[in-house]
Amino acid sequence: MNTVIAFIVIFGAIVFFHELGHFIFAKRAGILCREFAIGMGPKVFTYKKGETLYTIRLLPIGGYVRMAGDDPEAVEIKPGYRVGLLFGKDGTVSKIILNNKDKFPEARIIEIEHADLERELVLKGYPEDADESLQSFVVHPEAVTVDNGAETQIAPYNRQFASKTLGQRAMAIFAGPMMNFILAFLIFLVLAFIQGVPSNEPKLGKLADGGAAVEAGLKEGDVVQSIAGSEISSWADVVEIIRKNPNKELDFVIERGGKEQEISVTPKAQEVEKKEIGIIGVYSPVEKSPALAVKYGFTETVYWSKKIFEMLGLLVTGQFAIDMLSGPVGIYATTDTVVKSGIFVLMKWTAMLSVNLGIMNLLPIPALDGGRLLFFAVEAIRGKPVDRQKEGLVHFIGFALLMLLMLVVTWHDIQRFFL
Secondary structure: OHHHHHHHHHHHHHHHHHHHHHHHHHHHOOOOEEEEEEEEEEEEEEEEEOOEEEEEEEEEEEEEEEEEOOEOOOOOOOOOOEEEEEEOOOOOEEEEEOOOHHHOOOOEEEEEEEEEOOOOOEEEEEEOOOOOOOEEEEEEEEEEEEEOOEEEEOOOHHHOHHHOOHHHHHHHHHHHHHHHHHHHHHHHHHHHHHHOEEOOOOEOOOEOOOOHHHHHOOOOOOEEEEEOOEEOOOHHHHHHHHHHOOOOOEEEEEEEOOEEEEEEEOOEEEEEOOEEEEEOOEOOOEEOOHHHHHHHHHHHHHHHHHHHHHHHHHHHOOOOOHHHOOOHHHHHHHHHHHHOOOHHHHHHHHHHHHHHHHHHHHOOOOOOHHHHHHHHHHHHHHOOOOOHHHHHHHHHHHHHHHHHHHHHHHHHHHHHHHO
């Protein structure tokens, strides 16, 4: 149960921050955001506030912000349609009733001659309650259409994604991955404030109960000067010598309270990746300061970004097999192991996944944010956008291939972890 809760929280936080980036910068650009969704598939939870519907969906495979104009507008009112009109206090049309007009007896029924809900914001038609003369009705920019009881706010062209400058559109797309890097930075920052920042000083940090260090009489804060006659200048030196000498007695010369002491310690053997190494049950020393915490948050985010790029390089060169990739099932299985290691390890795992999502979304692959940014780059070079139908087809094919890849990876995960 703990794993399920942890997985939901991790997935929710990473996707939420990603979509929040898209949402914030789309709203700043004046784009109408119809839906803010976490997950895909059937709706589990919905909440409407303002002009946006907030939803949680069943399948944990992503999320999205549905922006007006990003997809073709669902409602198209053509000549000959009979619609009902409701008016606001300013006399403009506030609601356009498409069907079930008998449920709105106060609505004024007209037969449409001309409708423009994007640029002119006007309806022209013949009212049933008047003579046969053509009349015009001004539509409010935030008017809604009512289709089978469901209200949908209209999107004037200036509220649509395509109407914005190249820079605004690019920023609305780039902001998603950007927020994933920011989330990772914040998690590493919090960890640094709570746990401290690892130091390379040759000083002993916390000691594990039952470890060889405690049994030998070492204490937290002891400064290691030499081990087995080798001078020590950094924590890395301490780790290196201990790891190389499992089950071998080592003479530690330490400084404690201004006095030197010699203590014999025998590292216990532990198998790591089919290799035996020595451990004494000591954590690295840590330092705490706001400046170090900020630096640690930044350097850790950069470090894991580099690691993920290295893995991508191995994948491209064929040194990293596709069955080594992980989908939602693999991430869940790994999360189950991480949960047992404690909250701090779980936080670090979340930060790593957030960096991973940020980088993957920036890859120039159709249907991903990076693919859309690539089309924006082409637009900047050409001086005009790529045909929307052609771009949409490329993204559709890319999305289909990504879904196929996810199915293959998920099947490998199921075989690896559960069969």
